[in-house]
Amino acid sequence: MRVLFSIMPATAHLYPIVPLAWALQASGHEVRVASHPDMAATITAAGLTAVSVGRPADLGALMRDGASDQCLEQITEALEIGSDDLNLRNAIRYYTLAGVSLYFPTDPQRAESDRAVDDLVAFARSWRPDLVLWDPLVLAAPVAARLSGAAHARVLYGLDYVGWAQQRFTERIGRRAQPLTEHPLAELMRPTLRRFGLDFDAELAVGQWTLDLLPERMRLPVDLRYTALRRVPYTGTTTVPQWLYDEPKRPRVCLTLGMSTRKFLSGHGASPIADIFGLVEELDIELVATVNSAQLADVEELPDRVRIVDYLPLDLLLPTCSAVVHHGGGGTFAAAVAHQVPQLIPAPGEGGDRVAFARYVEQRGAGLTVSRTDYSADVFAEQLFRVLHEPSFQDGAAGLHDDMLATPSPRDVVPVLEKLSDRYRR
Secondary structure (H helix, E strand, C coil): CEEEEECCCCHHHHHHHHHHHHHHHHCCCEEEEEECHHHHHHHHHCCCCEEECCCCCCHHHHHHHHHCCHHHHHHHHCCCCCCCCHHHHHHHHHHHHHHHCCCCCCCHHHHHHCCHHHHHHHHHHHHCCCEEEECCCCCHHHHHHHHHCCEEEEEECCCCHHHHHHHHHHHHHHCCCCCCCCCHHHHHHHHHHHHCCCCCCCHHHHCCCEEECCCHHHCCCCCCCEEECCCCCCCCCCCCCHHHCCCCCCCEEEEECCHHHHHHCCCCCCCCHHHHHCCHHHHCCEEEEECCCHHHCCCCCCCCCEEECCCCCHHHHHHHCCEEECCCCHHHHHHHHHCCCCEEEECCCCCCCHHHHHHHHHHCCCEEEECCCCCCHHHHHHHHHHHHHCHHHHHHHHHHHHHHHCCCCHHHHHHHHHHHHHHHCC
16 A cells, blocks of 8 residues: 655644654555655655645734734634633634645735646645545645555644634535635635636545544534544654663653744743752752753853753653653653653643643643733742642643544554555555
């Protein structure tokens, strides 16, 4: 079987699918991973074959431009999201729709200059995959699958905002009072679909089925076919540093803000770096901070027992840690769950999945969070002390780990994908 993955140009979108791609290769299937040219080296470093489409992409600029895009604003307004769910609205408005617009831009001139959809379709028609597994923001992938006759499914690394929006639009079109006259995603995609002789339908937004890497309890209320898939954490590769050989003399705490936060969100929102540095002596801990020079700009003096590492795969570090302080990213959450490490998520920003992960960790008793409005150095110190010393948080972390082990692994899911591919491909 030939399997084509199609992902957004970001490590946070590549890393979740790597273990599944490995499992498919180990089962004898051919695998390719399509993304923009700036991702090729990262894809091949993971032991996978890259296919470059379109031009290098600046996701930070895409998000900033999307914030002022009135067409995306109108699509969001059509969802009629209540004022009491600002996080859902922001996630869809500023992250989901901005990502979708990379392949289906509202500006016709940009559509002519970026040929990512055409490149992906051309490769699919040439290589003829049996199955296309796609990032939920890459709506170019189901187009390529449809035109090449492949079965296709989404791989969720976060909450299913596109599925939720698709269901909401469908409900609004069918209702009597103030119905939508047209599906907003169909309107956005129509110029490109017409070039390929296609009409919009639900499969071009949500796939023929969906692989879900999130815990089932975190799912949004969406009526779609989901196949649960264990998220096996992959956070890159390196040589094990010698200092990790020795047992920590004090509780070791990992501080990480994640790769995507570094790249796209630097300088926006509260950061616990200076606060946690000031607590090293008070709490008698050892701190390993995976941060870069830009994130250390406000730190005047580096305390003893603080080790700065520009980047270290969490699979190597977290087994030696008593707690992890992080930004609420899905990759860090998954690594913490895999290694049963209690979590502290200070001041997660609105929008995206960070608030959802923070709430889920707290609800399951595996850690604590604090809102931006309540955040202070004193509150942070109290929270970290509790996470380190109250046994209930270790019990909660163990509970999340048990749930993870009960979820089908990538190897377990390969036969499922084989059967579904046979059913859906043309």
